[in-house]
Amino acid sequence: MEFDVIAAIHNRISTKLFHNSSLDGSKRKALEKYINTVGSGPFLSKMKFYLIDIVGMSPREIALLGLPREKYHANTYIVGTVLASEEYNLEDYGYIFEKIILYATSLQLGTSWLALRLNRNRLAELIGANDFEMIPCISPIGLPFDYLCQNYISTNYDVLIDSKNRKPKQHLFFESHFSNPIRSNDSNQYQYAMEMVRLAPSIGNKQPWRILYDTISGGYHFYLEHSLHELYLPQYEQVIDLQRVDMGVAMFHFEATLQHFGLEGKWRIMDPNFPLPNKRTEYIATWTL
Ligand SMILES: Cc1cc2nc3c(=O)[nH]c(=O)nc-3n(C[C@H](O)[C@H](O)[C@H](O)COP(=O)(O)O)c2cc1C
Incomplete structure (x- = not known):
């Protein structure tokens, strides 16, 4: 990057x-x-x-x-x-x-x-x-209005304190099954990448991303838990789901963080057909080696 x-x-x-x-x-x-x-x-x-x-x-x-x-x-x-x-x-x-x-x-x-x-x-x-x-x-x-008054950027992210109002990771990230929140392992770079997903912006701050780590294949399956109505765009005679845009944001945060650590992989559509936690949850894509 x-x-x-x-x-x-x-x-x-x-x-x-x-x-x-x-x-x-x-x-x-x-x-x-x-x-x-x-x-x-x-x-x-x-x-x-x-x-x-x-x-x-x-x-x-x-x-x-x-x-x-x-x-x-x-x-x-x-x-x-x-x-x-x-x-x-x-x-x-x-x-x-x-x-x-x-x-x-x-x-x-x-x-x-x-x-x-x-x-x-x-x-x-x-x-x-x-x-x-x-x-x-x-x-x-x-330029932000008060750009002269604040130190806007810090590159020492180990000491940055995020004031972001986000869901706890056990509501977002799972291992093998949606009833099994992922076990914390601070030294795991994939978990750091998930933490970067957690901080991402989303429409209405709904944070619709869910990630399921597949211990057998080693893949990270990304799901969207829908929580907003679709938006009708008359000019294209289409409804669009802006939470799909949020999923792209999450995917970028995940991939860019792994890239930062030199970890390779790619996005593939390979729905593992795991049982879903509810009808609002939909499979989107998998990060895999
Ligand atoms: C796809 C998308 C659409 C958004 N649309 C709007 C919007 O129309 N109006 C608005 O005030 N904020 C909008 N937001 C901003 C979010 O409300 C904001 O990112 C979220 O509350 C988190 O706050 P933060 O960006 O300060 O971290 C949007 C964010 C995303 C990712």
């Missing part, structure tokens, strides 16, 4: 207020370069990313975008598209968008995932997207 991804995972928060200026200078250049070469997600869906500035627009035009501008004072946004027809498009989008967000965090920039209440038609017009290219989420990007 081109940056310290573990420090970025610890340091990223949803920035509530931005310094009222557009993103420019060397940080913008670095980010532009990064989004143009960011690569693909595990399932190779086709994606594109753009930086848009709203500073020259009239208040009416801005209001039409559905952005919470009063709350954020952000003038620049990252907007991306993924092909609406691809099967794992939302997981791929979550994976790559979080990679961009964490890179921006490493540049000490503030971000905040946004998916609800957006005027996707208008955003699509701004970036010149086609009808078959969907915009799942966007993010404001810029």
Whole structure:
């Protein structure tokens, strides 16, 4: 990875207020370069990313975008598209968008995932997207309002104290069976990767990811426990489940942490058909050697 991804995972928060200026200078250049070469997600869906500035627009035009501008004072946004027809498009989008967000965090920039209440038609017009290219989420990007007052980034993540409000690991990670929470082993790098999943952002902070470690195959099976209604997007005549985007975020945190430790593996669809804990839980993918 081109940056310290573990420090970025610890340091990223949803920035509530931005310094009222557009993103420019060397940080913008670095980010532009990064989004143009960011690569693909595990399932190779086709994606594109753009930086848009709203500073020259009239208040009416801005209001039409559905952005919470009063709350954020952000003038620049990252907007991306993924092909609406691809099967794992939302997981791929979550994976790559979080990679961009964490890179921006490493540049000490503030971000905040946004998916609800957006005027996707208008955003699509701004970036010149086609009808078959969907915009799942966007993010404001810029200097956090109080960037001068705080030490925004620390690379000494062993001493970072996370103030994140997250579910305990025994609710999320299991061994062989969903009734068997994984046994703690602090020296295990896979468990560290799961801890990085635990810290990930998710819509409504629902943390829908569940991981089942398969002691026989050595695989880590990722599941989604649905807890939100799907969102209807009239422009694509489709409902989308934004919690699938969360799964992509979790997959990126897991893989990037293992990569940090030099541990190799790949994503595969190989549902082990283990008994599920409830009807809301669905198999997504497996990390395997
Ligand atoms: C896919 C996705 C969509 C989100 N959509 C919104 C949104 O529309 N509005 C909002 O205020 N926050 C949104 N969030 C931010 C989450 O609420 C936030 O990440 C979560 O509460 C955890 O807080 P943190 O980001 O500060 O760690 C979204 C997050 C994700 C991952």
